Amino acid sequence: MSGPRLSRRALAGLALGTAAAGGLGGAALLGGFRWRGDPGGADLSFPPGFRWGVATSAYQVEGAAQEDGRGPSIWDTFCREPNRIRDDSNGDVACDHYHRYPEDVGLMKELGVKAYRFSIAWPRLFPDGGSTPNPKGIAFYDRLVDTLLANGIEPVPTLYHWDLPQALQDRGGWLSRDTPKAFADYAAYSVAKLSDRVGRWFTLNEMMTFIEEGYGRGKFAPGQRLPRAELNQARHHAVLAHGLGVQAMRAAAKRKLAIGPAENLHTVLPAVETDADIRAAEIATREMNAGYLTVMMEGRYTDRWLRIMGRDAPRFTAEELKIISTPVDFVGLNVYTPGAFVRASDAEPGYVQVPFPPSYPRMEVSWLFFGPEALYWAPRHVSRLWKVPEIYITENGTAAADKPAPDGRIYDLDRVMYLRQYLAQLRRAIADGAPVRGYYAWSLMDNFEWHDGYLVRFGLYHVDFATQKRTPKLSADFYRQLVSRNMLV
Numbered sequence: 001m002s003g004p005r006l007s008r009r010a011l012a013g014l015a016l017g018t019a020a021a022g023g024l025g026g027a028a029l030l031g032g033f034r035w036r037g038d039p040g041g042a043d044l045s046f047p048p049g050f051r052w053g054v055a056t057s058a059y060q061v062e063g064a065a066q067e068d069g070r071g072p073s074i075w076d077t078f079c080r081e082p083n084r085i086r087d088d089s090n091g092d093v094a095c096d097h098y099h100r101y102p103e104d105v106g107l108m109k110e111l112g113v114k115a116y117r118f119s120i121a122w123p124r125l126f127p128d129g130g131s132t133p134n135p136k137g138i139a140f141y142d143r144l145v146d147t148l149l150a151n152g153i154e155p156v157p158t159l160y161h162w163d164l165p166q167a168l169q170d171r172g173g174w175l176s177r178d179t180p181k182a183f184a185d186y187a188a189y190s191v192a193k194l195s196d197r198v199g200r201w202f203t204l205n206e207m208m209t210f211i212e213e214g215y216g217r218g219k220f221a222p223g224q225r226l227p228r229a230e231l232n233q234a235r236h237h238a239v240l241a242h243g244l245g246v247q248a249m250r251a252a253a254k255r256k257l258a259i260g261p262a263e264n265l266h267t268v269l270p271a272v273e274t275d276a277d278i279r280a281a282e283i284a285t286r287e288m289n290a291g292y293l294t295v296m297m298e299g300r301y302t303d304r305w306l307r308i309m310g311r312d313a314p315r316f317t318a319e320e321l322k323i324i325s326t327p328v329d330f331v332g333l334n335v336y337t338p339g340a341f342v343r344a345s346d347a348e349p350g351y352v353q354v355p356f357p358p359s360y361p362r363m364e365v366s367w368l369f370f371g372p373e374a375l376y377w378a379p380r381h382v383s384r385l386w387k388v389p390e391i392y393i394t395e396n397g398t399a400a401a402d403k404p405a406p407d408g409r410i411y412d413l414d415r416v417m418y419l420r421q422y423l424a425q426l427r428r429a430i431a432d433g434a435p436v437r438g439y440y441a442w443s444l445m446d447n448f449e450w451h452d453g454y455l456v457r458f459g460l461y462h463v464d465f466a467t468q469k470r471t472p473k474l475s476a477d478f479y480r481q482l483v484s485r486n487m488l489v
């Protein structure tokens with residue numbers, strides 16, 4: 001290579017100069033947000049008291065699928081159908097978390113995290129989807145909650161992470177108006193049993209994913225491809241379940257709870273960070289989430305969405321819209337990837353989509369574009385559009401190839417790079433005023449990755465599924481350092 005070479009010191013000076021110009025020179029107020037055009041700034045710390053955690057979900061980690069009276073879920077059924085799961089696997093054993101949770105709580109202690117987001121398996125508590133509880137089901141979560149508390153880790157349950165009791169699917173699943181009602185009863189029961197020790201709850205995880213993939217594209221359980229009118233009804237029932245759940249939980253609680261959804265906002269990014277493109281991205285975010293977070297936050301489907309759906313729009317009542325938009329204490333956001341990029345347009349609806357070029361970088365799975373700014377724009381859009389009191393990042397992380405090195409360790413530099421860049425953007429969102437109070441890394445450990453079975457790994461800990469041995473990856477070390485300093489490293 002030829003050309004002038006810069007010394008380390010000169011390079012450091014250049015970097016500082018850029019930060020100063022971006023940080024101060026570019027300062028301006030934009031709708032109450034400080035706008036600094038600064039990807040991370042010199043100060044790398046997070047606010048005092050910021051809650052660092054890790055996340056998993058029941059079907060992906062627990063195993064013990066036939067134990068202690070657990071009934072079948074739609075995922076047990078789906079995994080047994082041919083060609084549904086890439087490696088023909090299932091969650092029968094998964095990470096055996098049902099038996100190994102004390103060891104796994106030990107891993108959390110090692111990381112220094114203060115919160116564990118897990119999900120409760122509905123088919124453990126109500127094996128046939130009816131109203132008769134299985135006491136051995138809740139007993140597992142009693143043990144888990146007590147172990148977490150004894151170790152100074154906050155238990156944060158999610159009530160629905162996609163494992164619908166098969167019996168409810170047999171009665172129509174999310175197409176049935178009775179499923180949201182059954183969800184509310186199950187939610188109230190869980191709260192009655194655990195709210196003496198558990199104060200923070202998430203209702204449903206990624207409504208957009210389990211409905212679109214499970215009832216629209218058929219890639220997830222129960223593998224259906226419904227026509228548009230029925231799909232809209234299923235969407236409506238999912239958000240209705242959330243609203244009925246919030247109300248039932250508050251009524252059943254032993255004390256004041258903090259409750260919110262954990263949704264994967266379809267995050268729209270401005271193609272260029274100008275005021276006009278940013279506004280376009282906000283408009284697009286509201287429209288592209290019309291059937292999910294928008295109706296939950298606003299209590300109405302957008303006019304444009306209803307117009308587009310026409311005769312296929314869901315059937316709903318004004319009372320249902322009120323229930324769906326029952327005020328929440330916080331919004332949980334699962335953020336992995338930019339959903340779309342837009343530019344401003346003078347024509348309706350005020351934006352045009354810019355397609356991802358084929359060379360846009362992706363991580364180890366094809367849907368996961370590397371776009372750290374998603375973790376800036378998701379909380380920023382949500383707080384500006386809907387003025388939510390608090391936001392939690394309920395999931396963020398990446399798949400990586402994770403081949404053990406000859407010394408047996410996993411040097412997942414790509415995951416460290418991903419986390420570091422995304423978290424710099426989260427810090428920037430907080431600095432600009434987004435009320436983000438905590439972050440849960442997905443995932444504590446490798447687990448059953450739905451359609452991808454055990455072929456795709458998202459964990460900070462590597463799991464050898466033959467022996468159930470857990471080994472920290474480099475990213476676990478990165479996360480531990482970050483958590484202990486409350487600062488990007």
Ligand code: NOJ
Nearest residue numbers: 057205206334395449458
């Ligand atoms: C979001 C889902 O909630 C989780 O179950 C899944 O494993 C991750 N995305 C990664 O795909």
